[in-house]
Amino acid sequence: GAVVSQHPSWVICKSGTSVKIECRSLDFQATTMFWYRQFPKQSLMLMATSNEGSKATYEQGVEKDKFLINHASLTLSTLTVTSAHPEDSSFYICSARDTQRLAETQYFGPGTRLLVL
Amino acid sequence: DQQVKQNSPSLSVQEGRISILNCDYTNSMFDYFLWYKKYPAEGPTFLISISSIKDKNEDGRFTVFLNKSAKHLSLHIVPSQPGDSAVYFCAARGGGYNFNKFYFGSGTKLNVKP
Numbered sequence: 001g002a003v004v005s006q007h008p009s010w011v012i013c014k015s016g017t018s019v020k021i022e023c024r025s026l027d028f029q030a031t032t033m034f035w036y037r038q039f040p041k042q043s044l045m046l047m048a049t050s051n052e053g054s055k056a057t058y059e060q061g062v063e064k065d066k067f068l069i070n071h072a073s074l075t076l077s078t079l080t081v082t083s084a085h086p087e088d089s090s091f092y093i094c095s096a097r098d099t100q101r102l103a104e105t106q107y108f109g110p111g112t113r114l115l116v117l
Numbered sequence: 118d119q120q121v122k123q124n125s126p127s128l129s130v131q132e133g134r135i136s137i138l139n140c141d142y143t144n145s146m147f148d149y150f151l152w153y154k155k156y157p158a159e160g161p162t163f164l165i166s167i168s169s170i171k172d173k174n175e176d177g178r179f180t181v182f183l184n185k186s187a188k189h190l191s192l193h194i195v196p197s198q199p200g201d202s203a204v205y206f207c208a209a210r211g212g213g214y215n216f217n218k219f220y221f222g223s224g225t226k227l228n229v230k231p
Contacts, residue, residue, distance in 0.1 A: 043223040108160035
């Protein structure tokens with residue numbers, strides 16, 4: 001159990017275009033999902049906390065108009081990188097907490113590698 | 118300012134021996150600690166966790182130790198196997214209002230040699 005999927009697994013796009021990444025909890029409900037970004041050989045940096053039915057909470061320094069988050073259901077959160085630029089190229093990972101479980105852990109998706117040309 | 122630090126970027130161990138991965142943190146409000154294992158181009162996989170009220174948690178070959186006074190935790194893998202080769206991240210959960218927020222270290226790449 002506790003499987004989180006992401007789609008697409010990788011994407012290459014031109015500068016100026018928008019890219020949408022989906023994060024789904026496959027066998028559990030998640031009122032809260034998280035979006036991370038990882039640069040090579042660095043830690044996972046939390047970008048925002050996605051709350052089902054309400055606005056996302058963004059970390060300091062993360063542009064909310066640049067990284068649009070929608071959490072429309074208990075199993076789906078989307079991250080849209082708007083007007084992508086080469087500096088947005090990175091590995092984006094989502095995670096989710098299982099609302100029904102007492103465990104405190106977050107379950108991670110496999111990640112999406114974004115390359116902006 | 119990184120609140121969770123893994124000062125060893127890499128570690129090489131012989132198969133069958135013990136692997137010890139270390140992690141230090143600065144925030145005494147952290148109330149829960151986790152270790153994740155990550156393969157290249159994949160998301161982290163949960164390995165083991167420990168509450169701040171404990172000092173040890175064991176799960177098979179994996180044991181996590183927590184020293185609150187030193188703000189230090191470690192992951193012991195005994196015996197190490199080649200399949201354990203991966204990047205290991207420690208994470209700490211912020212307490213209080215930050216209960217949803219995880220702070221990650223920069224990872225330690227473990228190589229277990231056959």
